[in-house]
Amino acid sequence: MIGKLKGTIEEIGEDYALVDVHGVCYVAYCSARTLSKLGSAGEACILFIETYVREDQIRLFGFTTVLEREWFNLLQTVQGIGAKVALALLSTLTPAELANAIALQDRSAVSRAPGVGPKVAMRIVTELKNKAPAFAGEAINIGLKQELGEGVASAPVADAVSALTNLGYSRDQAANAVAAAMKSAGDGADSAKLIRLGLKELSR
Template sequence: MIGRLRGTLIHKQPPWLVVDVHGVGYELEAPMSTFYDLPEVGRDVALFTHHAQKEDSVSLYGFLTEPERRLFRDVQKVSGIGAKIALAVLSGTSVNQFASLVQTGDVAALTKIPGIGKKTAERMVVELRDRAADFVGGATLAGGTAVPADPLSEATIALQQLGYKPAEAQKMAQAAASDGDPPETIIRKALQSALR
């Protein structure tokens, strides 16, 4: 089982990134909470990982902090929730914000995360409330972002991959974008607006 990787970040395009570790390129799927704080391509990065093996696939997920990984794992213990929704949770809220929503039982805010309906949100509150305090804490391992060629398009595509419909994703990205914003900033602002 792979628990942590340290190497050179050689590719990043939400939700995928590739880390070169001594000549082996590990492809990982990561939430936007991790993408926000990734270093520039070509720089060293250290990631906590979650290795998932199913009958027909093997997946590797990357997180900059241990609390993110813990939340990713705990959310999937709720019946009906898989990796895709767990990534959407971390892409739409911070660990602290999610813990607060669960502790206060804010079902309405939780349903604004793509893929989470009212019944799923209610199950999250019931099943995770006792563990919510354990989600918080930890520090980021790396920082800095690169500004890609077309941030608005990248942000729109990433929002679609998080479960938003194309027209909705484009509208959200356009409303959130400011001149000079990298895609990570546009996505963060769009998701924060969606939660209001």
């Protein structure tokens, strides 16, 4: 079983990278995001590999981080999601953005990926909300986002997020700002204070 490739890029295709490891070239299928980070032919590269063995073929899927590989496998636990759609999702959204979308139950963000319709997006945010890795970037409160997504956040928090969203910020940006505001405002802050501090965060 191949878990990692360390070699030189021989060729970058539309959906794959050909990696030369001591004279042996491996074809690794990758997301568009991964391919964009690899560089060009002749450059050194490292890919974390997920190996699929079938009766008629062996296929390698390559990722620049272990976390991306974990998401690739996690996405495929959802009914209707195969390797192709999982790569499309990882081409469209970073692992952090996927975690945010699932926490916020944001089906529209997930359905931006090619091949992901409303029904599949619904299954992804529903089935993975308790399984998604607890990673969404720095200074982001996943617990708060899950409360917002499930409609159980406190009234001041929900009102502050709604107000910032009405000002043109995305729901994710608004939730991040309010989460940061809560850290400085403390418990019991009203919506007006959270909005004011949230706007301060967004202006940085």
